Amino acid sequence: MAVFGPKANLAVNAALVGAGGLFLTLLLMIWVVPVSGYNTLERYVPVQPVPFSHKHHVSGLGLDCRYCHATVEVSQNAGMPATKVCMTCHSQIWTNAALLAPVRQSLAEDKSLRWTRVYTLPDYVYFDHSIHIAKGVGCTECHGPIGDMPLTWKATTLYMSWCLSCHRNPAPHLRPLNDVFDPHWRRSPETPSGAQLMAAYHIHPKTLSDCGVCHR
Ligand code: HEC
Numbered sequence: 001m002a003v004f005g006p007k008a009n010l011a012v013n014a015a016l017v018g019a020g021g022l023f024l025t026l027l028l029m030i031w032v033v034p035v036s037g038y039n040t041l042e043r044y045v046p047v048q049p050v051p052f053s054h055k056h057h058v059s060g061l062g063l064d065c066r067y068c069h070a071t072v073e074v075s076q077n078a079g080m081p082a083t084k085v086c087m088t089c090h091s092q093i094w095t096n097a098a099l100l101a102p103v104r105q106s107l108a109e110d111k112s113l114r115w116t117r118v119y120t121l122p123d124y125v126y127f128d129h130s131i132h133i134a135k136g137v138g139c140t141e142c143h144g145p146i147g148d149m150p151l152t153w154k155a156t157t158l159y160m161s162w163c164l165s166c167h168r169n170p171a172p173h174l175r176p177l178n179d180v181f182d183p184h185w186r187r188s189p190e191t192p193s194g195a196q197l198m199a200a201y202h203i204h205p206k207t208l209s210d211c212g213v214c215h216r
Pocket residue numbers: 048052053054057058063064065066067068069081115116117118119120139140143146147151152181182183
């Protein structure tokens with residue numbers, strides 16, 4: 001009688017397939033998960049107290065970013081709109097909408113709305129909006145097509161490698177200063193070249209990837 005019956009072959013094959021599968025799963029976890037959106041929460045759409053739509057307010061009504069994110073040109077933080085900014089309109093339109101009940105309550109109780117952050121960096125990273133705005137980096141370069149988002153989703157990984165890929169070669173990401181806030185801006189034949197903009201803004205990428213730029 002044979003020591004290994006026909007069933008043994010089956011068992012060995014099954015074990016091999018199992019080991020192969022495990023190996024592939026591990027590879028996926030090591031290589032794919034860190035760069036896919038899953039781990040970085042790219043495309044992440046957090047739940048908000050009010051389903052605020054940039055698509056409606058920016059592309060539909062034509063509001064400028066600075067109407068609500070008033071400090072973006074002058075400070076590190078872009079800032080969030082105070083409830084009374086919403087109420088300049090919503091005390092007159094959609095005044096009874098259930099969707100806007102948290103906004104009315106916030107005004108009545110004099111407590112700010114608590115928006116869930118979409119973009120956050122760890123504390124050990126230094127970031128500043130104003131320098132990017134002053135050097136012609138448009139909002140959509142970092143925040144994606146926000147003017148078309150019914151709910152805000154995260155458009156980039158915020159990985160160090162993402163920051164660095166632009167800091168090493170900013171030219172293709174620059175635009176004229178007048179167009180920084182335009183959520184639908186596209187390069188046209190009249191747009192000055194990346195090299196011209198680099199010169200106009202005095203950008204010297206040589207030191208822009210030094211560790212101390214972002215880790216101070
Ligand atoms: C009418 C007010 C208003 C205008 C105008 C507006 N926003 Fe916002 N924005 C908000 C509110 C409210 C939130 C918080 C809710 C959310 O995340 O959608 C927000 C959130 C954001 C966020 C996510 C912030 C985070 O990390 O949580 C970004 C990025 C942003 N806005 C960019 C822009 C840009 C770029 C423009 C101009 C093209 C713009 N916004 C115009 C009100 C506005």
